[in-house]
């Protein structure tokens with residue numbers, strides 16, 4: 732497809748609908764401001780055309796998939812930002828409290844490390860027994876395990892709610 736061809740309303744709607752459906756099925760939510768969310772979806776589609784991957788629409792991509800792998804949507808920072816601020820950096824995704832209007836959706840600080848920091852060799856996640864950087868959560872329904880600050884709102888495998896998770900480690 733030519734990069735010059737304008738994006739159609741249908742293309743934007745199609746990706747918006749897919750992201751929205753996937754988000755709701757996995758315990759995530761798109762920004763309730765549909766026009767705003769669709770503008771971000773448009774940015775994702777433009778980046779897909781430009782770079783060949785869905786680079787975050789609010790960040791400058793390098794056109795090198797390996798260098799940008801942490802900012803391919805959903806980026807590595809989404810869940811941390813949702814937990815801490817109730818919104819991802821672009822505000823495409825919001826937490827349940829953001830969706831219900833209980834938490835104000837505002838711009839948040841960038842959490843992505845600088846290029847220099849990213850270039851450094853990553854510290855091993857496990858430095859020994861019992862040293863996981865995040866608690867390990869287990870879905871009591873299907874046994875799904877995930878290491879993160881909080882359990883997901885919905886189990887991505889069996890769709891059980893957050894309260895069905897227990898801290899495993």
Ligand code: SF4
Nearest residue numbers: 787804806819820821
């Ligand atoms: S900040 Fe939001 S829109 Fe940007 S890549 Fe992360 S999840 Fe996607």
